[in-house]
Amino acid sequence: MADDPAREPDHESAETEGPAPIADEVAAVVVERFPGSVFAESHGQPVVYVDRSVVVDHLLDGTRRRVDGVEPERFEVVMNFLSHARNRRLRIVCQVPESDPTIASLVPVYPGANFPERESYDLFGITFEGHPDMTRILMPDDWHGFPLRKDDAAARVPVTFKGDPSPR
Amino acid sequence: MSDMTHASEREETRLERQTDEGAQQLRPITREMVIAGGGMWPQDDLGDTMIINMGPQHPSTHGVLRLMMELDGEDVLRIKPVIGYLHTGMEKTGEELTYVQGTTNVTRMDYASNFANELVYSLAVERLLDVDVPERARWIRMMMCELSRMASHLLFQATNGMDIGAVSMMLYGWREREEVLRIFEFITGLRMNCNYIRPGGVAADLPDGWQQRILDACDTVCAGVAEYDELLSQNPIWLERTVGIGVITTEECLERSITGPILRSTGFPWDLRKAQPYLPYDEVDFDVIYTSNGDVYDRYRIRLYEILESAKIVRQCVEKMPDGDFRVQDKKLTPPPRARIDESMEALIHHFKLFTEGFKVPAGETYVAIESPRGEIGCYMVSDGSGKPVRMHIRGPSFYNLQSIDPMGSDSLVADAVAIVSSIDPIMGEVDR
Amino acid sequence: MGLDQVPHNFVTARLEDLVRWGRRNSVFPATFGLACCALEMMATGAAHYDLARFGMEVFRASPRQADLMIVAGRVSQKMAPVLRQVYDQMVEPKWVISMGVCASSGGMFNNYAIVQGVDQVVPVDVYVPGCPPGPETLMHGILTLHEQIRTGELLRRREASPTGGAGIDLGREPALTTS
Numbered sequence: 037m038a039d040d041p042a043r044e045p046d047h048e049s050a051e052t053e054g055p056a057p058i059a060d061e062v063a064a065v066v067v068e069r070f071p072g073s074v075f076a077e078s079h080g081q082p083v084v085y086v087d088r089s090v091v092v093d094h095l096l097d098g099t100r101r102r103v104d105g106v107e108p109e110r111f112e113v114v115m116n117f118l119s120h121a122r123n124r125r126l127r128i129v130c131q132v133p134e135s136d137p138t139i140a141s142l143v144p145v146y147p148g149a150n151f152p153e154r155e156s157y158d159l160f161g162i163t164f165e166g167h168p169d170m171t172r173i174l175m176p177d178d179w180h181g182f183p184l185r186k187d188d189a190a191a192r193v194p195v196t197f198k199g200d201p202s203p204r
Numbered sequence: 205m206s207d208m209t210h211a212s213e214r215e216e217t218r219l220e221r222q223t224d225e226g227a228q229q230l231r232p233i234t235r236e237m238v239i240a241g242g243g244m245w246p247q248d249d250l251g252d253t254m255i256i257n258m259g260p261q262h263p264s265t266h267g268v269l270r271l272m273m274e275l276d277g278e279d280v281l282r283i284k285p286v287i288g289y290l291h292t293g294m295e296k297t298g299e300e301l302t303y304v305q306g307t308t309n310v311t312r313m314d315y316a317s318n319f320a321n322e323l324v325y326s327l328a329v330e331r332l333l334d335v336d337v338p339e340r341a342r343w344i345r346m347m348m349c350e351l352s353r354m355a356s357h358l359l360f361q362a363t364n365g366m367d368i369g370a371v372s373m374m375l376y377g378w379r380e381r382e383e384v385l386r387i388f389e390f391i392t393g394l395r396m397n398c399n400y401i402r403p404g405g406v407a408a409d410l411p412d413g414w415q416q417r418i419l420d421a422c423d424t425v426c427a428g429v430a431e432y433d434e435l436l437s438q439n440p441i442w443l444e445r446t447v448g449i450g451v452i453t454t455e456e457c458l459e460r461s462i463t464g465p466i467l468r469s470t471g472f473p474w475d476l477r478k479a480q481p482y483l484p485y486d487e488v489d490f491d492v493i494y495t496s497n498g499d500v501y502d503r504y505r506i507r508l509y510e511i512l513e514s515a516k517i518v519r520q521c522v523e524k525m526p527d528g529d530f531r532v533q534d535k536k537l538t539p540p541p542r543a544r545i546d547e548s549m550e551a552l553i554h555h556f557k558l559f560t561e562g563f564k565v566p567a568g569e570t571y572v573a574i575e576s577p578r579g580e581i582g583c584y585m586v587s588d589g590s591g592k593p594v595r596m597h598i599r600g601p602s603f604y605n606l607q608s609i610d611p612m613g614s615d616s617l618v619a620d621a622v623a624i625v626s627s628i629d630p631i632m633g634e635v636d637r
Numbered sequence: 638m639g640l641d642q643v644p645h646n647f648v649t650a651r652l653e654d655l656v657r658w659g660r661r662n663s664v665f666p667a668t669f670g671l672a673c674c675a676l677e678m679m680a681t682g683a684a685h686y687d688l689a690r691f692g693m694e695v696f697r698a699s700p701r702q703a704d705l706m707i708v709a710g711r712v713s714q715k716m717a718p719v720l721r722q723v724y725d726q727m728v729e730p731k732w733v734i735s736m737g738v739c740a741s742s743g744g745m746f747n748n749y750a751i752v753q754g755v756d757q758v759v760p761v762d763v764y765v766p767g768c769p770p771g772p773e774t775l776m777h778g779i780l781t782l783h784e785q786i787r788t789g790e791l792l793r794r795r796e797a798s799p800t801g802g803a804g805i806d807l808g809r810e811p812a813l814t815t816s
Contacts, residue, residue, distance in 0.1 A: 114584065116571050116599075120458070120472075123479055127571060148460030148607055155603075159295075174288040174636055175750075176715045183749055184296055191749035260716065261723055263668045263698040267675070268716060289716040290672055293750035308745065315673035359676070378683035385680075396673060396769055633672055636713070 110134035111162060115142070132162060141166035159184035253281060258621075260289045266363060266625065267632030271609075273621060280621055283613040285606050290636040298596035302562025303329050306596065308399045310583075313598055314634040315396065317356035319348045320576035321598065321634075322401035327482060328572040328583040329403035332565045335537065339484075340528035341405035346483040347418075347521035348391070348400065349574075350514040354425055355384040356577035357507045357514075360629050361432055364504060367626040368445050370436060380428035383421045390417060404538050405531030415522050422515040429511050437505065446501035450612040450624035453498060460611075461604040464579025465506045466628065471496035476575035488520040500627040507629070510577075537563050562591040578602050578629055600634030653789065660704070660730065661786040663692040664779075667703030667727065669720070671710025674737040677769040678709045686772035691779065700726040705782070706759070707775075711739035712752045724759045732786075734778055735761045738768050 111132040118125050132139055141164035142149040153164045154173040161182040163170060172179065181188050259270035268289035274282040297309050310325040311318045323345055330337060337345075358381040365373020385395040391410060392400040400407050436442045452462075454470040467474055473494040477485040493509045495502040531538045539558045540551035565587040573582035579601030586595040605628050612624045670678055682688045682696065697703040700723045712720055724733070735755050738744035741764040743753035752758060762785065765778035 116582070116584065118573075118580075120474055125571070125573075146459055146461070148462070148604060151603060151607055172288075174291040174715075176288070179714075183293060189749070192747045193743065193753045260719055261669060263696070268671055289713060289719070290711065291713045291715065291750050292711055292746050293748040294746070296750075297746060297748055312673055312745075315676065362679075374679075375684045378680055379685065382680065382683070382685045395771060396676065 111137060111160065113139055113156070113162065137162045138165055140164070143167050158182070161185065260286075266630055269606075269625070269630060269632055269635075271621065271625065273618070275618065278617050280613055280616050280618060283609050283621060285609050287603075287606065287632070287635050290632045292633075292637060294637045295595075295597055299593060302591045303403055303565060303593070304558060304562040306593070307402050308397075310596075310598060311397050311399055312633060313600060313637055314576060314578065314581065314602070314631050316359050316631050317349075317352040317577045318396060318398055319345075319352040319401055320574060320581055322399065323349055323483075324572055324574050324576075324581050324583040324598070325585075325596075326401050326403045327574065328570055328585040329565060331570045331572060332568050332585060332587050333403070333537070333563075334566075335404065335532050335534065337405050337532060338529040339526045341530050341532075342483050343521055343525050344406050344410060344530060345401055346485065346488075347518055347525075348388075348406075349483070350517045350521070351384055351387060351418075351421075353514045353577045354511050354518075355381050355388075357511045358384070358425070358428075360507050360577075361504075361511075364626045364629070365432075365436065368442070368623050370439075370442065373432065373436070376428060376432065376435075380425050383424045387418060387421050390414070402531075404534070405529070409530045410525075418518060418522055422518055426512060426515050429508060433508060437508075443501065445619075445623060446504060446627075447499060448497075449500045449616065449620045450627055451497065451499045452608055452612050456611045457608065460607045462579070462608050464575070464577070464601055464605065465503050465510070466498075466579070466605055466608060468492070468494040469496075469502040469506055470498040476573060476580060480573070482572070482574050485517075487524070488517050490514075490517050500623050503627045503629075507577075564589060564591050565593075573599070576601060578631065578634075579605055581634070598634065598637060600637060602628075602630040602632070603635045603637075606630055606635060657787055657789060661783040664705045664732070664782075664786075665695050665697045665703045666693055666705045666707050667700045667723065668696045668698055669706050669708050669723065671708070671712065671716065672739070674709035674740070674769040677772060677775065678707055678736060681772040681775050686776065688776070688779075691776075691783070693779070700724075701728060703727055704730065705732045705734065707734045707736050708740040708755045708759075708761075709736040709769075711737075711744060711746060712755050712758070713750050714752065717752050717758050720755065721758050732762045732782055733759050734763045734765060734782060736765045736775060736778070737770055738766055741766060744768060 111134065113130045113132050115128045115130075116125060117128065130139065137160075139162060141153055143153065143164075144166060150167070150169070151173065153167050154169065154171065156162050157164065157167075157170055158172040158174050159182055171177070175183065254275045255272060256275060257270065257272050260268040270286040270289065272284045272286060273280050292312075294309055294313060298306055301309055306329070307322045307325055310321045313321050358377045360377075362374045362377025362381070365371070365377065388398055389395050391414065392398040392407070452466065452470060454467070454472045456462075457467045457470055457472070463474065471494065473492045475492040476482070477490075478492055490513045493506045493513060495506060535554055537558075539555050540548070544551040545555055567587055567589045569584070569586040571582055571584045573580045575581075580599070581601050582599035584595070584597040584599065585593050588594045608628060609625065612628075613621055616624065670676075680686060682694055688694050693705075700706070704727070706724060706727060708720065724731075733755075735741045739746060739751065740755045741761075743751050745768070747753065755761060763778045763782045765775055767774050770778070
């Protein structure tokens with residue numbers, strides 16, 4: 037999505053002190069910068085699991101595959117990065133607990149995260165600290181609830197047949 | 205680095221003003237508010253700004269987009285887009301549909317180029333399944349995607365022309381688009397929302413006589429494009445209304461995750477078909493169109509020539525189409541041919557299971573991105589081993605591209621605001637999902 | 638013909654026939670294209686499936702100048718009040734065509750975000766099914782509407798239910814009676 041000059045210092049290929057050297061040099065740098073993060077690979081794409089200080093794009097909850105060293109919480113906030121200069125992608129995933137669904141906002145670094153963070157707030161209820169305009173974007177302003185959470189019903193109208201009393 | 209802080213500063217002051225507004229409100233920067241159509245006009249001419257609301261029902265807003273504009277006379281100081289009027293809960297619906305049914309849902313997001321949505325969803329599912337699609341299927345997909353790119357850009361020419369004032373462009377654009385829609389009906393059975401590209405390949409093989417029909421359609425479309433070029437590209441009124449309007453820089457685009465023709469109009473030739481080919485684009489010959497001014501005229505020109513490039517690709521597909529299967533021949537993924545159902549009990553059972561329960565996808569997550577006519581469309585999918593996705597998120601390019609309204613539209617005129625929104629070419633289906 | 642003593646230059650007809658002829662042959666649609674159906678509606682108005690032969694190519698942007706609202710596309714919760722407001726701004730006589738399955742019944746989107754049928758918000762005269770309905774289907778719907786205007790069924794319906802359908806009590810006057 038956007039280039040990342042602040043995060044990639046001049047061509048250091050760092051290795052972490054840890055179990056195995058990380059194949060992807062970009063991920064290696066990120067892991068070194070944020071201690072406590074864990075690297076994994078998902079279908080050939082590098083993924084880094086970080087602590088809460090890094091931000092994200094959209095959320096999911098429910099059961100998922102476990103990565104060693106990562107404590108799963110209810111929400112995962114995911115940010116996909118694209119580096120045009122290096123022509124590669126990186127995904128950063130952050131676990132957000134249900135009891136305290138807040139996370140730092142990326143808007144000061146990438147103004148383009150404005151809309152997606154509002155969407156995440158609107159549909160999941162995760163608040164982004166530092167976002168200039170934390171309001172609903174897709175649902176009406178006075179909507180109650182966060183529709184994409186698994187415990188929010190899809191509100192399906194049951195199928196009715198001719199002659200049935202109308203469900204409305 | 206210094207340029208980036210510059211842009212962030214400007215953005216900060218602009219964002220500061222928005223802090224205590226609601227999602228659907230716009231508060232003026234200066235003291236008093238005059239709402240158009242009511243109240244006394246103030247006597248002083250010191251620039252009390254006016255707030256007007258454009259949309260969501262408006263012929264020029266490309267679907268249900270609401271723009272709140274703060275005006276000082278005819279000058280636009282600030283534009284705030286309010287979206288959500290077409291929010292369909294497609295991501296929630298996507299969690300309730302099986303992987304076989306998923307493409308019917310996703311195809312209605314970017315409804316101007318349906319195959320792009322279907323393709324990105326299918327690629328994500330196939331990556332989670334770890335299957336390879338046969339060569340013929342990949343070439344058919346490429347051909348259909350390029351045809352849908354042509355249809356989408358023709359739609360852009362029509363609506364963009366009409367918004368800027370060349371009303372007859374509406375008729376010309378649709379006339380050529382009908383040719384492409386007729387091809388879709390010939391091959392897939394439907395003009396729009398085709399549900400043709402499915403996980404595992406495509407739904408059916410190409411019918412007899414497809415080569416000649418597609419070549420004829422390409423010829424008609426290219427002749428039409430030549431007509432639009434002659435009509436508009438050197439037209440002084442058109443140039444007056446589009447050159448220098450809605451300028452955006454590469455850096456502003458990259459900060460806001462803007463991709464597609466908008467990014468290419470700023471001088472940055474980024475096209476996922478060349479950079480990270482997801483279909484056999486490296487085996488056909490085509491150019492990436494890019495310009496350097498970043499204004500409305502450039503974006504019109506880019507989309508016009510992209511139609512010709514897509515026609516080039518389609519002609520090469522017709523020439524080079526390999527033989528083979530149109531779907532993965534895995535009984536657990538692909539339903540059997542209809543004739544077999546009468547003969548074999550196993551085929552009947554497979555058909556039944558696939559269309560009621562669907563197939564199961566191993567647990568995992570992935571993000572796949574392709575180049576749709578509007579930019580990078582991506583699908584982030586998380587699966588948990590069952591027949592339905594846990595999370596299916598589509599990164600709609602127009603959702604991010606709409607954030608470009610602010611740098612483009614500030615300090616412009618009201619008439620330019622229409623041209624600018626039209627040149628972004630948003631499709632609200634994928635903005636709101 | 639009417640008067641036998643006057644051999645030419647006179648044609649007589651019933652006033653209501655003339656009124657209905659006028660109304661059905663120049664219905665001006667209001668632009669209410671929301672989603673995919675809007676593209677098929679524009680295709681119907683374009684050169685190949687010409688709506689101008691029915692007098693309808695002029696899509697009025699302002700609802701005050703329009704007779705027909707073709708609700709083309711899915712109506713979300715946020716859009717429903719806007720829909721009602723635009724409908725209210727239209728001047729009588731007015732008609733509504735619900736184009737596509739999403740407008741008619743919520744379509745394939747049976748969830749929290751979509752109004753399950755636009756007739757929950759406005760009274761609908763003709764439902765056009767399809768996802769999206771091709772231009773020929775939409776034209777069939779429009780011609781059905783023309784037929785209903787020609788036979789005057791609509792005015793009788795409105796007289797029967799002064800709220801104009803949808804069960805919403807607006808305190809309006811009942812429509813003019815016709816015989």
